[in-house]
Structures are given as structure tokens and as C-alpha cells.
Amino acid sequence: MRHDDDTRTGSATPAHPHTHTHTAGGVTWPTAARATLHCLTGCALGEVLGMVAGTALGWGNVPTMILAIILAFVLGYSLTLRGVLGAGVDLRTALRVALAADTLSITVMELIDNGVITLWPDAMDARLDETLFWGALAASLALAFVVTTPVNRWMIGRGKGHAVVHRYHH
Template structure:
């Protein structure tokens, strides 16, 4: 009982600490004009991305094209900026920071899809309580995040058990920190919102971007110490295509 009381007290303190931010963000994320303008901007960013992938970066693999599409869909101009800085074959040189961004984007695309599927199933279909919705969403984020790593490894000839173990070791820190902050932010902003409300979806999109920002330095460290490879250098693909 003391443990439960301690968790409840900690949750209350966190809510109080972030209440000023909530008072600012909730009206913005509930405003149809602002959210509609954001949606239009995301659509334009997707158009720019697809045009560039088709015209200037056809060498990129289908998986990375899907990754960048999801990143831009979740985060609009921020996602497009990450792609432009780190994911094009035209980058001047690669770096630890760029590899960290690509690694985070790879994780982010799968976890984001898992969150959308998990929250739709848990709240929209099963109508679970808030705690269970968060737990199911967390689980689906892990499932999709691991799957996006296990699949390519198995395509390269790695066995399922080894691929799963490698995914667990390399992706768990990134997925965990990303989802703790993403789902935590979503709960702070829209715990009482329903799927038919604008705030439900706008808070989800906003929280995903928060998760990306927090997970990026973790991925930089994982790449720096060899836990993750950080995705291949796209500039080398451009050099290979030019030969």
C-alpha cells in the first residue's frame, strides 16, 4: 500500500510540475485552425520528401524510404529537416550525430506505428482504462520497434533467435526512453481525451516528437560505443550509383 501511495504521490507531483506547460499546450493542440494548419504543413512536407526521394535519392532502400515517410508523417517539418540533414545521399560527410539521427529515426518509425496501433486497439476497440491503454500501447511500441530490426537482420541471413537477441540488446534502451517520455507526455496532455476528440490525436503526434528528441542522445551514445551501428551512410549509396 505504501508503494502504491508513493507512486500516486509522485504522479501528482509530476502533474503539478508540468501544469503550466499543459495549460499552454492543451488549448493549442485543441484548436482546429492550428491543428488543420499543421496537418497541411505535414502534407506539404510529405510531398517534398517523396519528390526528393523520387528525383534525387532513388538509391535509398525501400525500408529507409518507409522510415523517412513515417518520420515526416509524425513530425512534419522537423522530420523533413532530419531527413535532409542525415538521410540524403547528398550529405557532405557522415558523422556520429547524423548516425544517431538515422538510428533514432529507424526506431521512431516503428515505435510510432506501434503506438498508433496499440492505442487504437486498446482504447478504440477494447475500451480499456487509461492504465491499460498505456500498457498496451507501450507493448505494441516494443513489438513494432523490435520487429523493424529483427526483419532486416533475418533477411540478411541471421537466425530468428540471434536476431531477436541482437534487437533486444540494441533497441531496448532507445525504445524505453522514447516511450516513457512519449506516452508520459501524451497522458499529461490528453489522458481524459477520447478518440473522437482533436486533442487525442494532436497530443499523440506532439508526444511522439518529444520521444524522438529525448531518445536522440541515447542513440548517439549507443552508436558511439558500438551497441548500434547507426544505419548505413547514404552518401556511399550515391557514390555506388554514380560509378
């Protein structure tokens, strides 16, 4: 991504050494897929940990889903925070960047993921040792990736979402 007005370096060169391929109409699908995969990593870790913990503890469906959603947001934001803080950005700015970069993406993923799990017959009642538990979880995360990738492409093309994170890469 080209940064024509890079206030940190005062130049018209990219703020980081890697490049992003854009089409005339905006961001390429591979760029959007990479941003979605980054977001999905934290989201999936939180979702799986929450579902496993709630199921293992014998919690009901609603508390388990709430835990999974909370952990998905926390771990999703944490991955972005780690990268932005690693670039030397202060915590307050890093929090703003993470919220701007990931909120819509994680929200869409969680709606799709939890919607699939809720609507999949018997998935909410599956135990950890059942293929249905893991199969429904994997399928719901895969569908969340497919649905969220165009959302991220649209956001990045408008300088939002993960485009915000790339302003802080060195």
C-alpha cells in the same frame, strides 16, 4: 561505420556498401537521427495502434497504455528483426541483435511518450475523433524523438544500439 576486424569477410573493408559519416568525436547527429527514426517508426506504430485500439474498445487508461507499450516494443523489435533476418542471420542471433539495438531506445521513447500523454491535461480522456487525442500523441512522439536521438548517438558512438545492427548489414 568502418569494421576494422570483419570476421565474416576477413578484410578491413566495411561489411556493407553504404557508409556512415563520423566526426572525430564519434557519430554525427544525422546518423543518430536516422537510427532514432528507425526505432521511432516501430515504436510509433505500436503506440498508435495500442492507443487507438484501447480507446476504441473503451478500455481504461492503464490497460490502453499497457497495450500501447507492449505493441511499441513488439513492432520496434520486429522492424529490426526483419532487417537482420533478411541479412541471413539465424533467429537466435537476430533476437539478440534486436534486443541489444533497440531496448534502451524504445524504453526512453516510451517513457517520454507516455509521460507526455499522462501529464498533458485531458489527453488520457480524449476520444479518437478529437484533435487533442492526435495532437497530444503526435507531440509526445516528436518529443520522444528529440530526447532519444542523443541517447542513440551516445550508444552508437560506443558500438552499441544500432551500431550492433550495422554489423549484420550486407
